[in-house]
Amino acid sequence: MTRKSSAPAPDSEGFFSRVYEVTKLIPYGRITSYGAIARYLGSGGSVRMVGWALNSSHHGQGFIPAHRVVNRNGLLTGKHHFGTSSTMQQLLENEGFTVEDDRVLEFRQRFWDPSAEL
């Protein structure tokens, strides 16, 4: 059996799907960084790919909380990629986050590391 029956096969889907899976696993009220996801995927150097994968997140039919993914500084670097420049901020604030100057306050407190949690 080359295929796993108890677990999905993100590998077959490609690097992108892996990012989607991890992003979907981000619990409500939590945020993570691109580097954390890339690192969890085993490609700590492909941080840039993570953001790019999320760029195609709209391709996924499931809801991908891409707004919960920010850069290591807690800055909403990808806010511009949402519907509007304020969409990402609105979503974060809607989850109880406090966004100031495109930056998530207490980002470190809300940080969710897949590599540590998973």
Added chain:
DNA sequence: ATTCTGACAGCAA
């Protein structure tokens, strides 16, 4: 096949 891009991160000045 090659070239370029890309929602970052780390290091240098």
Added chain:
DNA sequence: TTTGCTGCCAGAA
């Protein structure tokens, strides 16, 4: 201290 450049990998043209 802040600002800027390079590196990194994987996918798209």
